[in-house]
Amino acid sequence: MSELTIIRQSPDPDHSHAQERGRRSIAEQIRALGQTRIGALLLLAATLAAIVWANLPSESYAEFWDTHLTVGVADLQLNFTLHALVNDALMAIFFFTVGLEVRREFAIGELTSWSRAMVPMIAAVAGLILPALLFVLISSGSGQQHAWGVVISTDTAFLVGALALIGPRMPGRLRVFLLALAVVDDIGALAIIALVYTANFTPLPLVVAAIGLAGVYFTRYLRGGRGPVYATLAIIVWMAFLASGVHPTLAGVAIALLVPVYRPNRRDVEHALDLARTFRQSPNTEYARAAANSLRESISINERLQTAYAPYVAYVILPVFALANAGVELSPQILAAAAQSPITWGIIVGLVVGKLLGVFGSTALMRLTGLGEFGPGLTLDRIIGGAALCGIGFTISLFIVDLAIDDPAVQNQARVGVLAASVLAFVLATVIFRISDAAHPPTTAGRTLLRPVDPARDHIYGPLDAPFTIVEYGDFQCGFCLKATGSVEEVHREFGDSLRYVWRHAPLTRFHPNALAAAEASEAAARQGKFFEFERSLFADQERQLPSDIVRRAEELGLDLERFTTDLETAEVAARVRDDMLDAEAMDITAVPTFFINGRRHTGPFDAQSLIRALEASVQDDVRSESAR
The missing domain is CATH 1.20.1530.10 (Na+/H+ antiporter like domain)
Structure with missing residues (x-):
């Protein structure tokens, strides 16, 4: 029985949809x-x-x-x-x-x-x-x-x-x-x-263009009415280029x-959400305009x-x-x-x-x-x-x-x-x-882990040189990923220091609107050495993963909030999550959680005993392969 079948049987409607349209969900933003x-x-x-x-x-x-x-x-x-x-x-x-x-x-x-x-x-x-x-x-x-x-x-x-x-x-x-x-x-x-x-280059109009372009740059500092200013300056710059011959x-x-x-910026997003709540409580034109402007400006x-x-x-x-x-x-x-x-x-x-x-x-x-x-x-x-x-x-x-x-x-x-x-x-x-x-027929897609575990890149729990490895592609808002963490903890108690566990991101953004933000927040926490602590905090309360909740969690974990919020806005954090999502797509991962046991894709239940049997079977397979050589 594949993990897709298990998700189809789940009572969670989100995961039933994810199973049917999981590929679109994982890569939708891309x-x-x-x-x-x-x-x-x-x-x-x-x-x-x-x-x-x-x-x-x-x-x-x-x-x-x-x-x-x-x-x-x-x-x-x-x-x-x-x-x-x-x-x-x-x-x-x-x-x-x-x-x-x-x-x-x-x-x-x-x-x-x-x-x-x-x-x-x-x-x-x-x-x-x-x-x-x-x-x-x-x-x-x-x-x-x-x-x-x-x-x-x-x-x-x-x-x-x-x-x-x-x-x-x-x-x-x-x-x-x-x-x-x-x-x-x-x-x-x-x-x-x-x-x-x-052809027919005339430099003088470019002076006018340069002044107009300087105006375009400083327009960002206007508090309002930037659209008409941008439009006017754009026409002036365009006409200056036309006159110059460029x-x-x-x-x-x-x-x-x-x-x-x-x-x-997370603070701007949270401010917009506050205004939207205010409008919901007291619907009127002024609050509607303020909420719309705040959302747009974020x-x-x-x-x-x-x-x-x-x-x-x-x-x-x-x-x-x-x-x-x-x-x-x-x-x-x-x-x-x-x-x-x-x-x-x-x-x-x-x-x-x-x-x-x-x-x-x-x-x-x-x-x-x-x-x-x-x-x-x-x-x-x-x-x-x-x-x-x-x-x-x-x-x-x-x-x-x-x-x-x-x-x-x-x-x-x-x-x-x-x-x-x-x-x-x-x-x-x-x-x-x-x-x-x-x-490369679909039947062979994603059978093995395409990106090897990299201690310099991956989030690893357990000894780096452990002989057994579990890699999970998951989503912090996924109920089954939450259950899987319990299974992994039980497997870790069984194998001790012989096991290393690796988490990689595959947020189902179509059905879990906060999953991508949660993944990026965990990467920002990882920059301060607290990835798994943040992961446990996210799984502990899957219903509360709004920007304010994410910042509150960072504060509770003792993170440097200024650094945390700055890291959330960096391209590197977004790229780190996007890389995992692209890896998941390349391996045809259509549902979460998806496990790889010692580099091979696990099919079937993901309860602790099933994962333990899969780890033991992988060792036997390796022995047989070595003997065949």
Whole structure:
């Protein structure tokens, strides 16, 4: 009988749901795939619509996007075509969201620690350089070698959407790796646009932009009305970039990098909860407004803006961009010219081959030499599939085509190359992921502990060199995990110093809303050497795990409260819990508690006698294995 069956038989309704949808629960915070999947499909639909529209007998596609708009007052006027409005104004919002993500990753995300960040960073740099070199080599003599920027960048929206559609089973670790890589990739692409594809540079307007950006930075200190101030300064900075000759979309990045980002402060969250309780007791407009404002202010402006703008970018801006830029004519003559064009082939080889070799080759070399941190589940067969997906260079590739190439005929050939490369990269990644999944069938997933016990990292109770080991993946709000602690204590009394027990986090956040916060709090306590004391305190009162309860527990245990609350807000604490969650996903852990006995997954009851028999059986298995050798 598996642990899944036991949970199905439990009277606890939360755990019945967890059994049915446990995989989603454990990884829900990591894999929010719904919006990205829909966004990718809309982007694809807009691309197909643009191609069909551009190939109609009439010239309506080109005429429509060449429509002129004039905005202004008196002598102060801006004249745009619809195409320029999309590429210069709407795409500034897209690049703004890119900048927000870059800022977040370096402040509280995957790029805060060099050991964690070096693998995707080096892979991204290799994935920028090799495609550019291949493009220059293939397009040599065409007069268009300067368009090498077309092949440097991966389309993050298509990348994440495609991973959701065709990715391997349990893709959490790969997705984190690819998102971190895409952030560095975006930084490189933005720098190249600014340095290489800026024409008619006029420095004076950048002084105005600098003043506006300083205003953006200091706006965080206003007590209220920050939204209108941010909006006004953003328009001023955008217009200054436009006047300077630097592509105005980069104004969005510059502004985003100055928007504050931080993890929620526990005191702010508790204050918001107090106001919400006050409103519940005395419902009125004033208390409602105060509670809403307090809840909103507890989240950083960066994350609020990402949440607000993400649907517009995914569902409107990127599809409109594709509609305006992907309209390539596909007549037999044009396709014949593209098939013989070094520009087309330079783009195809640069994106499909260059990205694959650059990303995969560099990570394989790091793996071989032991550089960087590779978590469980981030295997080379997964990485090569992700590297193939990096060849989808759609959005920024089409964007740079418009900047780098003036000849409409050559632009058409370049767009054919971008579209062909994106399709080839998608198909190649699909094949690689299917082969990878076939090589690792579900029946073998998670049978053994993927991450060995590490005394420098893990929370271990008992002698570090004990011959017997129990590793538990659990949730501090899980009733069965509470019962399991009693079983483990009984097993420990039986085995004494021959047993070491290891706790790892697998919070079922979908059904236990406080479980993730409790896990992070235990990690903050661990920094003061009191992990297991905090664990026992959490299990002793599973119903009270709100921020105020967590701080009260820390005080009762004699922890330094200022240090404790500061550690709760650090990226390192969040990353530590997220790593365990990703490990759990990689081993297909769909319910808690899940035990590993001497490195092998335990199936069946987790009462003390069952665990003792499993430990004794593991020793016999080891003896038989040794004899067989």
